[in-house]
Amino acid sequence: MSDEEVAVEVQNRIMIKVGDVDIDLTGSAKDIDSIMQKRIREESWSNALSSIRSAREIAIAAARRAAEESGLxxxxxxxxxxxxxxxxxxxxxxxxxxxxxxxxxxGVHDSPPRVLEDLFIDAGMEPPGNLSLYLNRLRERRFIEYPGSDENRKNRYAVLTTEGRSHLDNRSRE
Incomplete structure (x- = not known):
């Protein structure tokens, strides 16, 4: 058998099951992409995504309730x-x-300085003296940012950046 006679057929497969929506596709990447684009445009795909979001929110709420009730x-x-x-x-x-x-x-997304200070106090730790200064320095180092519009550009809406997460990861390895 020569090199020209060898044919390799690559098959790809995608399986998705959400609620009563069951998608099982096999074929070339191009074929699967074409079928997926068609499915995405269909109503059933939107319903499936909505079901995923709802199930996720219900699971998170149930986990929080269970944690509170179990005395964690x-x-x-x-x-x-x-x-x-x-x-x-x-x-x-x-x-x-x-x-x-x-x-x-x-799951707290609006955390003014007093909420951060309360967390330190609840932990039995000394809260930072000038929290706004700490937050400004963290922002200068690009460890936190303020997402969204100009009205959200307050310390209370701070989120960690990739650099901030990486910094914490590095600290935890020391």
Missing amino acids: PERGAAFQTLCNNNNLTRKPDQVLAAIQYLREVE
């Missing part, structure tokens, strides 16, 4: 454990971790 550590203890386990001993790192904790664990 209070927020202060959980935040203190996070800082201790990840070697976050410097105040700027702790402030960065507090922002991430409030957003990702507690």
Whole structure:
């Protein structure tokens, strides 16, 4: 058998099941892409995406309720454990971790300085003296940013940037 006689056929497969929508496609990448584009334009795809969003929100709410009902550590203890386990001993790192904790664990997206200070107090940790100064320095280092429109450009809406997450990851490895 010569090199010209060898034919390799690559098959791709995508399987998606959401609720009563079941998609199982096999074929070339071009064929699958064409079929997926058609499915995306259909009403059933929008319903499937809506079902995914709803299921995710329900699961998150149920997890929060279960955590509260099961007596998992209070927020202060959980935040203190996070800082201790990840070697976050410097105040700027702790402030960065507090922002991430409030957003990702507690789902708090509007966290004025008093909310951050309350988290430190709940954890039995000394709150930063001048929180606005810490936040401004973190922004200067591009560890946090303020998403959205100009009216959201306040410390209370701060989110971690990729650099901020990377910084916390590096600190936790030390």
